[in-house]
Amino acid sequence: MDILSTMEEVISLRKEKPKEGSYTSYLFNEGLDKILKKVGEESTEVIIASKNSDKNELISELADLCYHILVLMKEKEISLKEIEKELKIRLKK
Structure with a gap:
């Protein structure tokens, strides 16, 4: 698993189950x-x-x-897979 996917998972976890003292939880x-x-x-x-x-x-x-873009993506319910899909479309142009 690449680091961006790992970060996406951790950020999702912090949104779903806030952890005291977590900066990510604080942002959400x-x-x-x-x-x-x-x-x-x-x-x-x-x-x-x-x-x-x-x-x-x-x-x-x-x-x-x-990092902050990944937090924004989670807040707006946008996944890395969706960004990857869009970039693949643009690559074909």
């Missing part, structure tokens, strides 16, 4: 507005890190953005 508890705020913040941090020369910083920020 706060709701869509908080999740969107974090996606926006992380997107901005990716842009800023892209302008710098520190590759490790950019990798870290991209990982943060990926």
